[in-house]
Amino acid sequence: MTTDLIALIDRHVRDIPDYPQPGVVFKDITPLLGDHAALTATVRGLADPFRDERIDYVVGLEARGFIFGTPVALELGAGFVPLRKAGKLPARTLSQSYDLEYGTATVEIHADAITPGSRVLIVDDVLATGGTGHAAVELVRRAGGNVVGLSVLMELGFLKGRERLPDVELRALIAL
Numbered sequence: 001m002t003t004d005l006i007a008l009i010d011r012h013v014r015d016i017p018d019y020p021q022p023g024v025v026f027k028d029i030t031p032l033l034g035d036h037a038a039l040t041a042t043v044r045g046l047a048d049p050f051r052d053e054r055i056d057y058v059v060g061l062e063a064r065g066f067i068f069g070t071p072v073a074l075e076l077g078a079g080f081v082p083l084r085k086a087g088k089l090p091a092r093t094l095s096q097s098y099d100l101e102y103g104t105a106t107v108e109i110h111a112d113a114i115t116p117g118s119r120v121l122i123v124d125d126v127l128a129t130g131g132t133g134h135a136a137v138e139l140v141r142r143a144g145g146n147v148v149g150l151s152v153l154m155e156l157g158f159l160k161g162r163e164r165l166p167d168v169e170l171r172a173l174i175a176l
């Protein structure tokens with residue numbers, strides 16, 4: 001991906017201080033979603049490192065990971081599997097709790113969503129503490145999938161999320 005495209009993406013993410021609580025600088029991706037060129041570059045950038053990886057499923061993390069995960073699945077010729085916050089999926093689920101930069105949460109996946117042995121790419125917008133990414137990796141593995149990688153738009157390096165994912169191929173378009 002060219003430095004021009006990275007700069008285009010970067011220009012369309014804005015900082016919102018003290019949201020959702022004091023001390024957190026929230027990375028707001030809504031300007032990026034509203035710009036066709038930046039959105040296209042982001043989806044392609046998330047998919048590019050994994051084009052030759054024969055991905056069977058893209059797992060997207062609620063909610064912002066849904067926005068990018070579905071078009072990335074289409075780019076890669078893969079299916080899309082939603083990983084949702086607790087209580088939203090109707091059939092039998094596997095669940096995992098984790099800590100966030102600003103709270104705690106539980107995520108779930110349908111127990112039968114992934115054919116065992118499938119190759120899975122996880123997609124999200126932000127990697128912060130790595131709690132969500134780690135929970136997603138655990139759930140995909142428990143469901144029988146092989147985690148090929150985790151592709152994110154933005155890595156907040158100072159929160160050291162990468163350290164929680166030592167055995168995962170982690171790609172970020174922007175690292176802060």
Ligand SMILES: O=P(O)(O)OC[C@H]1O[C@H](OP(=O)(O)OP(=O)(O)O)[C@H](O)[C@@H]1O
Pocket residue numbers: 061062063064065099100101105124125126127128129130131132133161
């Ligand atoms: O690396 P972590 O510290 O786990 O943080 C990253 C996660 O936090 C945000 O989701 P959030 O739970 O705020 O949900 P949303 O997408 O529904 O806004 C973001 O979209 C990631 O999924």
Ligand SMILES: Nc1ncnc2[nH]cnc12
Pocket residue numbers: 024025026027028101126128129
């Ligand atoms: N600072 C932040 N901005 C946007 N999304 C986040 N998810 C976790 N931390 C975040």
